[in-house]
Amino acid sequence: MTRVLKYILYDILRTRFILLYTAFLFISTFGLYQLDSDAGKVVLSLLNIVLMVVPLVSIVFSTIHFFNSYEFIELMLAQPVKRSTVFLGEYMGVACSLCAAFVTGVGVPMLLFGINANALTMLYTGVTLTLVFVSLAFLSSVLTRDKAKAIGIALLFWLYFSLIYDGLLLWVVYSFSDYPLEKITLVLIAFNPVDLARIIMLLQLDISALMGFTGAFYQEFFGSYLGMVLSTLVLFIWIVLPIALAQRIFNRKDL
Amino acid sequence: MKKLLVIPFLCTCLISFGTAIPVGSTHAVKTIKQAIEKASHGDTLIIYPGVYREGNIVLEKRLTIIGKDYPVVDGENKYEIFTIHADHVTVSGLKFINTGVASINDLAAIKVLESNDLRVQNNKFENTFFGIYFANSTNCRVEGNELKSDAESEHQIGNGIHLWKCEHMTLDNNRISGHRDGIYFEFVTESLITNNYSEGNMRYGLHFMFSHNDEYRNNTFINNGAGVAVMYTKGVKMIGNTFEHNWGPSAYGLLLKDIRDSFVTGNIFKKNSVGIFMEGSSRIDFKENTFSENGYAVRLQASCDDNVFERNNFSANTFDLVTNGTLVLNTINHNYWDHYEGYDLNHDAVGDVPYRPVSLYGMVIEHMPSAVLLWRSFFVFLMDRAEKAVPAITPDNLKDNSPAMNPYDFHKAN
Amino acid sequence: MISIKQIDKKFGKLTALENVSLELQTGKSYALVGPNGSGKTTLIKSILGLVIPTSGDILFSEKSIRHDWKYRDKIGYMPQIGHYPENMSIGQLFDMMKNIRGENQRSDEELIDAFKLYKMYDKRMHALSGGTRQKVSAALAFLFPAPVYILDEPTAGLDPISTEILKEKIIHERRMNKLLMITSHILSDLEELTSSMVYMFEGKVHFNNTIEQLKHETNEVKLSKALTTFIRQKELVASVSEV
Numbered sequence: 001m002t003r004v005l006k007y008i009l010y011d012i013l014r015t016r017f018i019l020l021y022t023a024f025l026f027i028s029t030f031g032l033y034q035l036d037s038d039a040g041k042v043v044l045s046l047l048n049i050v051l052m053v054v055p056l057v058s059i060v061f062s063t064i065h066f067f068n069s070y071e072f073i074e075l076m077l078a079q080p081v082k083r084s085t086v087f088l089g090e091y092m093g094v095a096c097s098l099c100a101a102f103v104t105g106v107g108v109p110m111l112l113f114g115i116n117a118n119a120l121t122m123l124y125t126g127v128t129l130t131l132v133f134v135s136l137a138f139l140s141s142v143l144t145r146d147k148a149k150a151i152g153i154a155l156l157f158w159l160y161f162s163l164i165y166d167g168l169l170l171w172v173v174y175s176f177s178d179y180p181l182e183k184i185t186l187v188l189i190a191f192n193p194v195d196l197a198r199i200i201m202l203l204q205l206d207i208s209a210l211m212g213f214t215g216a217f218y219q220e221f222f223g224s225y226l227g228m229v230l231s232t233l234v235l236f237i238w239i240v241l242p243i244a245l246a247q248r249i250f251n252r253k254d255l
Numbered sequence: 256m257k258k259l260l261v262i263p264f265l266c267t268c269l270i271s272f273g274t275a276i277p278v279g280s281t282h283a284v285k286t287i288k289q290a291i292e293k294a295s296h297g298d299t300l301i302i303y304p305g306v307y308r309e310g311n312i313v314l315e316k317r318l319t320i321i322g323k324d325y326p327v328v329d330g331e332n333k334y335e336i337f338t339i340h341a342d343h344v345t346v347s348g349l350k351f352i353n354t355g356v357a358s359i360n361d362l363a364a365i366k367v368l369e370s371n372d373l374r375v376q377n378n379k380f381e382n383t384f385f386g387i388y389f390a391n392s393t394n395c396r397v398e399g400n401e402l403k404s405d406a407e408s409e410h411q412i413g414n415g416i417h418l419w420k421c422e423h424m425t426l427d428n429n430r431i432s433g434h435r436d437g438i439y440f441e442f443v444t445e446s447l448i449t450n451n452y453s454e455g456n457m458r459y460g461l462h463f464m465f466s467h468n469d470e471y472r473n474n475t476f477i478n479n480g481a482g483v484a485v486m487y488t489k490g491v492k493m494i495g496n497t498f499e500h501n502w503g504p505s506a507y508g509l510l511l512k513d514i515r516d517s518f519v520t521g522n523i524f525k526k527n528s529v530g531i532f533m534e535g536s537s538r539i540d541f542k543e544n545t546f547s548e549n550g551y552a553v554r555l556q557a558s559c560d561d562n563v564f565e566r567n568n569f570s571a572n573t574f575d576l577v578t579n580g581t582l583v584l585n586t587i588n589h590n591y592w593d594h595y596e597g598y599d600l601n602h603d604a605v606g607d608v609p610y611r612p613v614s615l616y617g618m619v620i621e622h623m624p625s626a627v628l629l630w631r632s633f634f635v636f637l638m639d640r641a642e643k644a645v646p647a648i649t650p651d652n653l654k655d656n657s658p659a660m661n662p663y664d665f666h667k668a669n
Numbered sequence: 670m671i672s673i674k675q676i677d678k679k680f681g682k683l684t685a686l687e688n689v690s691l692e693l694q695t696g697k698s699y700a701l702v703g704p705n706g707s708g709k710t711t712l713i714k715s716i717l718g719l720v721i722p723t724s725g726d727i728l729f730s731e732k733s734i735r736h737d738w739k740y741r742d743k744i745g746y747m748p749q750i751g752h753y754p755e756n757m758s759i760g761q762l763f764d765m766m767k768n769i770r771g772e773n774q775r776s777d778e779e780l781i782d783a784f785k786l787y788k789m790y791d792k793r794m795h796a797l798s799g800g801t802r803q804k805v806s807a808a809l810a811f812l813f814p815a816p817v818y819i820l821d822e823p824t825a826g827l828d829p830i831s832t833e834i835l836k837e838k839i840i841h842e843r844r845m846n847k848l849l850m851i852t853s854h855i856l857s858d859l860e861e862l863t864s865s866m867v868y869m870f871e872g873k874v875h876f877n878n879t880i881e882q883l884k885h886e887t888n889e890v891k892l893s894k895a896l897t898t899f900i901r902q903k904e905l906v907a908s909v910s911e912v
Contacts, residue, residue, distance in 0.1 A: 003768050003769050007765045007768075008754075010757075011755075011756050011757055014756035014757075015756060038571075044631075047631060048631075051632075051633070052633055069754065070752070071752025072752060072753060074752075075748065075751070075752075076769075077718070077719055078746040078748070079766070080738060080740070080741040080770070081769060083738070162632075162633045162634075163634050166629050166633070169629065173625045177623045177625070181625040185625050189628060218628070252721060254678075255714065255720065
């Protein structure tokens with residue numbers, strides 16, 4: 001496993017894209033810190049990058065990379081190597097390099113301008129979202145043999161979790177606004193990793209107080225030990241489930 | 256003739272300065288009670304360092320009580336310490352600790368009943384139920400006191416400085432923390448609250464009811480349970496105060512309820528859940544205030560009318576303005592909004608297109624609190640953008656027609 | 670060595686392999702021939718476990734290859750088109766393959782030397798010509814001595830000298846009593862390299878015997894002639910049976 005992983009990782013880190021991505025994150029973060037002296041506001045601006053750009057880049061890059069490495073995967077599978085080793089190796093390789101790019105691009109400016117709990121939570125959610133969306137990318141990659149189609153599915157995943165799901169959620173809240181919705185919405189939030197990451201981040205930023213009584217309820221939940229464990233667990237499921245499903249499909253797939 | 260006039264004047268002097276009675280373990284008079292008994296009107300008691308445990312001390316003579324190096328007067332968690340019923344009394348330089356706690360009587364470190372022209376200066380209060388308590392008094396000054404308590408819940412503690420039915424009072428330069436309300440005013444008129452610092456009180460930093468024609472200036476209210484409440488009052492001037500970090504599901508920087516004909520000028524509202532929450536209030540001038548980093552800068556209930564918001568700075572608030580109605584009878588003009596994205600073609604520092612401070616999402620949350628979960632999501636961003644481009648739901652007439660392009664610099668103007 | 674038992678492979682509606690059964694024995698070299706799309710590559714990939722048959726089974730040394738991966742240790746495979754991590758240099762690629770196979774396995778670098786690939790060890794894969802890639806693929810296939818070699822279009826795109834080098838290598842391995850399976854459209858090469866022939870058409874095996882037998886049956890001296898005659902005969906039979 002480590003042998004395969006080593007080479008996959010090496011290969012991805014050499015592609016210009018990862019370097020560009022790192023540079024983009026670095027410049028954005030650095031620029032935000034330069035423009036705004038208030039570290040709290042910088043983290044809020046970064047939140048948009050983490051919630052929008054990181055998932056998009058992760059899912060699209062991973063899908064493209066998977067198809068670009070198709071022949072390499074084929075070569076590997078002709079060797080005495082397990083399928084799951086190759087597949088999970090690819091996953092780990094892509095996920096690790098994207099995470100490394102994120103942590104470097106965002107983390108280094110943070111270190112330069114002063115790291116705090118908010119910044120650490122930001123790194124944590126960013127890394128988690130990266131892992132989730134790489135996982136989803138691998139799922140969309142094994143669902144079809146066609147690269148363009150797979151990128152289409154990947155983009156659909158992204159659009160769904162970033163936009164469509166929230167629209168549906170608002171519709172649900174609107175339709176049932178006469179009922180107490182706190183617990184239901186809490187469950188619904190768990191079905192969208194982007195929302196979950198966003199809320200963990202917002203509560204960390206101490207802005208939850210303005211959310212009124214509803215907000216207090218969520219803060220109580222996410223602020224508690226159980227809530228933290230549960231939300232981390234749910235995010236973990238979001239990482240593991242798609243990649244496990246993708247692995248099952250891949251094991252039966254023809255190359 | 257002149258000599259004849261001088262004699263009564265000298266007499267008055269003798270009376271008011273009187274004799275000085277030293278009190279302390281090394282002096283002839285050991286206790287404050289003894290000293291009060293011995294003293295006559297106009298005498299001065301000089302209390303030397305030590306701990307005085309004398310239960311409730313009742314003072315009904317016109318005395319000046321001065322502590323040297325903060326002698327400690329201890330209420331042993333049982334008693335009210337000073338009960339004063341006399342005019343022209345001065346209490347200064349004492350340290351009051353451990354008053355009794357009672358749910359029926361308002362036990363205080365210093366309680367003043369129906370007296371005029373008192374001075375309470377430079378005292379320290381620690382762990383007192385009520386700190387300084389005035390009822391039915393006029394023309395008193397409370398200055399430079401420091402009140403500290405560390406209660407854990409609201410009902411275990413009284414107010415720091417509590418005034419009821421008073422007139423012409425001055426509260427200046429006091430520091431109050433850890434009480435129920437930092438400063439409490441009920442039926443107090445024509446009074447002045449200046450340069451006080453009220454921090455970390457359980458309920459309100461300042462609680463203010465039925466107190467007409469008062470003025471409070473340059474005070475700081477930080478991190479109080481529910482901020483500052485001003486209610487059922489007319490003719491209040493609130494000038495140059497700082498309302499900061501009143502954070503919580505039901506906390507406000509400033510709560511205005513049924514206020515009329517008042518001024519809110521030059522204040523700073525920073526990092527509050529809600530900068531100003533107002534209902535049933537009218538004819539208030541909001542000018543040159545700074546609202547920054549609040550959840551809501553202003554929550555204007557539909558029951559408010561004829562208020563004017565002019566030349567205020569709004570920056571880095573989540574929501575600048577939220578209202579629960581559609582009909583708006585208030586004037587909003589010439590403010591600076593950092594969310595403003597208009598342009599200024601003729602370079603007169605006034606934006607050429609109106610600013611709408613109420614966002615669609617702000618309205619949505621008013622009606623569906625659960626929607627708060629979507630805050631800062633891409634969906635909400637697009638929703639607000641769409642509404643800004645084609646306003647359909649947000650109140651049409653709620654807008655600033657001449658928004659300032661740059662923030663006002665109030666410090667320079669002062 | 671390898672027995673293919675009645676395998677079928679369908680890609681959706683398309684049938685790629687239909688009831689294919691073959692016994693491939695050690696020491697023999699097989700030419701896998703057939704028109705484009707006849708299922709040759711699918712068959713090879715099935716043996717390698719890259720394609721999973723819809724039904725039927727493949728045994729390698731009497732063991733089913735389904736759920737097994739270690740048997741691939743015993744196969745040297747040269748794909749039709751070799752695609753490699755674009756940013757890797759040739760040297761790294763070889764290192765990687767050795768690394769993945771395990772340190773203790775001895776490697777056969779004869780082809781690397783013969784193709785003078787060591788001179789280009791620093792060249793990155795994306796900078797390689799089609800021919801050089803083909804050389805790399807060939808060198809990789811023979812990098813580890815194995816009892817079975819499967820070569821998909823080994824000489825396509827190679828210059829004449831390299832083709833000769835590769836052919837010599839294949840002949841050399843054949844003499845070592847290995848099982849060889851080669852697809853090619855260059856029949857003259859196959860004639861030199863192989864002794865048996867499997868002819869596939871539309872997913873079915875139509876001929877499976879020695880080349881000598883084919884020549885004998887068709888009464889031809891050259892393999893190319895023999896094959897065309899064989900196909901004509903087949904077509905004739907087919908048209909007759911259709912009528």
